[in-house]
Amino acid sequence: MRSGRITIADVARAAGVSKGAVSFALNERPGVAVDTRKRILQTAADLGWAPNQRARALSTSRALAFGLVVARPPEILAEDAFFPAFIAGIEAELVGSEYALVLQVVTPDQEHNGYRRLVRDGRVDGVLLTDVRTDDSRIPLLQSLSLPAVTLNRAQPTSPFPAVSIDDKPAVIAAVRHLIDLGHRDIAHVAGPSGYVHVVARRTAWAETLAAAGLPPGSLVQGDFSARGGASATRWLLDGPHRPTAIVYASDIMAIAGLAAARERGVDVPRDLSVVGFDDTPLAAHVHPALTTARADVVGWGRAATRALARLASGRAQPDVDCPPAELILRHSTGPPPRRRRAAAKRTAAERPTRTGLSDRPQKQGSPA
Amino acid sequence: MRSGRITIADVARAAGVSKGAVSFALNERPGVAVDTRKRILQTAADLGWAPNQRARALSTSRALAFGLVVARPPEILAEDAFFPAFIAGIEAELVGSEYALVLQVVTPDQEHNGYRRLVRDGRVDGVLLTDVRTDDSRIPLLQSLSLPAVTLNRAQPTSPFPAVSIDDKPAVIAAVRHLIDLGHRDIAHVAGPSGYVHVVARRTAWAETLAAAGLPPGSLVQGDFSARGGASATRWLLDGPHRPTAIVYASDIMAIAGLAAARERGVDVPRDLSVVGFDDTPLAAHVHPALTTARADVVGWGRAATRALARLASGRAQPDVDCPPAELILRHSTGPPPRRRRAAAKRTAAERPTRTGLSDRPQKQGSPA
DNA sequence: CAGAGCAGCTAAACCGGTTTATTGAACAAG
DNA sequence: CTTGTTCAATAAACCGGTTTAGCTGCTCTG
Numbered sequence: 001m002r003s004g005r006i007t008i009a010d011v012a013r014a015a016g017v018s019k020g021a022v023s024f025a026l027n028e029r030p031g032v033a034v035d036t037r038k039r040i041l042q043t044a045a046d047l048g049w050a051p052n053q054r055a056r057a058l059s060t061s062r063a064l065a066f067g068l069v070v071a072r073p074p075e076i077l078a079e080d081a082f083f084p085a086f087i088a089g090i091e092a093e094l095v096g097s098e099y100a101l102v103l104q105v106v107t108p109d110q111e112h113n114g115y116r117r118l119v120r121d122g123r124v125d126g127v128l129l130t131d132v133r134t135d136d137s138r139i140p141l142l143q144s145l146s147l148p149a150v151t152l153n154r155a156q157p158t159s160p161f162p163a164v165s166i167d168d169k170p171a172v173i174a175a176v177r178h179l180i181d182l183g184h185r186d187i188a189h190v191a192g193p194s195g196y197v198h199v200v201a202r203r204t205a206w207a208e209t210l211a212a213a214g215l216p217p218g219s220l221v222q223g224d225f226s227a228r229g230g231a232s233a234t235r236w237l238l239d240g241p242h243r244p245t246a247i248v249y250a251s252d253i254m255a256i257a258g259l260a261a262a263r264e265r266g267v268d269v270p271r272d273l274s275v276v277g278f279d280d281t282p283l284a285a286h287v288h289p290a291l292t293t294a295r296a297d298v299v300g301w302g303r304a305a306t307r308a309l310a311r312l313a314s315g316r317a318q319p320d321v322d323c324p325p326a327e328l329i330l331r332h333s334t335g336p337p338p339r340r341r342r343a344a345a346k347r348t349a350a351e352r353p354t355r356t357g358l359s360d361r362p363q364k365q366g367s368p369a
Numbered sequence: 370m371r372s373g374r375i376t377i378a379d380v381a382r383a384a385g386v387s388k389g390a391v392s393f394a395l396n397e398r399p400g401v402a403v404d405t406r407k408r409i410l411q412t413a414a415d416l417g418w419a420p421n422q423r424a425r426a427l428s429t430s431r432a433l434a435f436g437l438v439v440a441r442p443p444e445i446l447a448e449d450a451f452f453p454a455f456i457a458g459i460e461a462e463l464v465g466s467e468y469a470l471v472l473q474v475v476t477p478d479q480e481h482n483g484y485r486r487l488v489r490d491g492r493v494d495g496v497l498l499t500d501v502r503t504d505d506s507r508i509p510l511l512q513s514l515s516l517p518a519v520t521l522n523r524a525q526p527t528s529p530f531p532a533v534s535i536d537d538k539p540a541v542i543a544a545v546r547h548l549i550d551l552g553h554r555d556i557a558h559v560a561g562p563s564g565y566v567h568v569v570a571r572r573t574a575w576a577e578t579l580a581a582a583g584l585p586p587g588s589l590v591q592g593d594f595s596a597r598g599g600a601s602a603t604r605w606l607l608d609g610p611h612r613p614t615a616i617v618y619a620s621d622i623m624a625i626a627g628l629a630a631a632r633e634r635g636v637d638v639p640r641d642l643s644v645v646g647f648d649d650t651p652l653a654a655h656v657h658p659a660l661t662t663a664r665a666d667v668v669g670w671g672r673a674a675t676r677a678l679a680r681l682a683s684g685r686a687q688p689d690v691d692c693p694p695a696e697l698i699l700r701h702s703t704g705p706p707p708r709r710r711r712a713a714a715k716r717t718a719a720e721r722p723t724r725t726g727l728s729d730r731p732q733k734q735g736s737p738a
Numbered sequence: 739c740a741g742a743g744c745a746g747c748t749a750a751a752c753c754g755g756t757t758t759a760t761t762g763a764a765c766a767a768g
Numbered sequence: 769c770t771t772g773t774t775c776a777a778t779a780a781a782c783c784g785g786t787t788t789a790g791c792t793g794c795t796c797t798g
Contacts, residue, residue, distance in 0.1 A: 053490035055754035091474035105460035227655035257655035286626035424784035
């Protein structure tokens, strides 16, 4: 009578067939007559029976679950809009599938044990690798554990796992070009912690765009994706001997903290300083001034990665996947550099794209051709 | 040779005992001689064997996992620092235990199906209920599914499940008193979506503290915990016929958006308007002006709730648990009301607690006696 | 010194599915 | 009227643990 009580044997008895027949009917395997199948399924529905995934997991030697190991200190995790959105994407893909998501949050030094534990206990059929590093030790680990995996962005060219990627560069390139077009020549970058491929991508895009425009290398400060780190990086830049007229941050959180740090120093944004973020946090449109930033479809990223992992775990081949690249969202935190420091920017007001206000329909600027 | 290959039978054979003996030895059950047990465990260690949790799950009829169903739209989820911190707390407690965390993110209308699915598939041994509503339909549902559960904050007095609670009221009461002491008489509240117990608690604390001070009821606007909602609620209050001199928000995100909305209207914080948030998001200390807000130990909350659920799932009784209440953190977004609108606040500068700057050592103000 | 009691261990059933080997019936071909 | 195929369905083995019932040999008791 109780929900979990009914087993395949009950259904078999009620339908007047064997356990095997029920299993075959349910899994749409040949060897069951059409009307028998119909009768079995009807009986199952009447009894409200669904196969126990624990039993299935044991007999099929699959866990029917995917794993996500998150190795970030809680503070950074709490500040980052990436994970909730990413997990929402995973779940959107998992709903209706037979898979569940097993989450494991570990301290960075316990990261490998996190994966080992998932494998040892047979908890998952595959894992999603986020925060991929350029020389990521998890790749050989997972290879040795022979656990299917999908990486978010490609770790190394030699990685044996399919990568599902979002290209951050177009948005950063567009941001730097936008600033250059406005007349900026001193464009600094507040990067994320070294080693991460997306951090490298953003930094490289910034540096190369400056170089391509014939500008000298800008100031580079390494942040840690935290508000505090963003604030102190900003103070360091503003208090330094060569104050930049624009800062491109590797994350919105750092940029928003930078906004406050600038204001504290009496530096007006965007009059004295232009600021660009990255992520398009929901808050970005609702700070003052509204933040020019880069947007990527993180939910879609989660979906695509999960889909790829499902294919991989079912033994099918899975090529790399490229999601749509990040796009620059123009708002109000960027403008021409201050006149007293620079010759007035060639005023090409007509050229400048219209800004959106605090409305939620910011204008997208496509990635450069 | 491969990691997952070794079974209990291999260990039994190698140790020269039966499967049952190995199982007994591993689970520290009587009936195995001390030296035999030692030999078995040594053999297991040598072979690198650990029991397959899938098999254990089937034979013990337990899932060895807890569930967390999150029913929030992705945007709200992405803005909220609560979940990452809470999950970090759960995991901190789960590490080293035999339990894993199964996450399920669903759309609010699919919430019940989320729980049903977890139960039907036998995925979890219990669930944690967050975002508890005053008349929460999940309580009878889980009761009918006979699934152990722990609620974060008490839903109804009649709820059959243990509640692990953090009292938000002391911090809100302290905030409102603090504003009253500064001389404010028009203190508005931007609440969260109706129905949630924590939303009600915060709103009630605000209203009652005003009443207790003999002040007329303040303006109340219902927000939705989103930045956009916070901004529009703020605009509504500032543009209304009776502009408040202080606003207490039910979340930092709404408060931070409120800061920008105020600035947009030319309203200076804290000169023209005092602002109080709730959550102490890492960003709160790094906006301008640094946000006076309430802080609770969400990680500790997650730990306590998980501990309670583990006890409950193992059949032991579990009373309600009270975690330390939220505390008011004074920063720079509150100050005396503008003179032109109010008689100057009784200047009791000496009385006013020292503010902390953008430093990360804000001063706590204990909950009122 | 037989029989009770018990510690220490084994064999086998069991959890609830999936999967393989096998049987039975229907039907076509020889 | 056999014989050979094919399709439908079943019985039983299996996944890898846990758990119960039972067996052995030893000690203790009367």
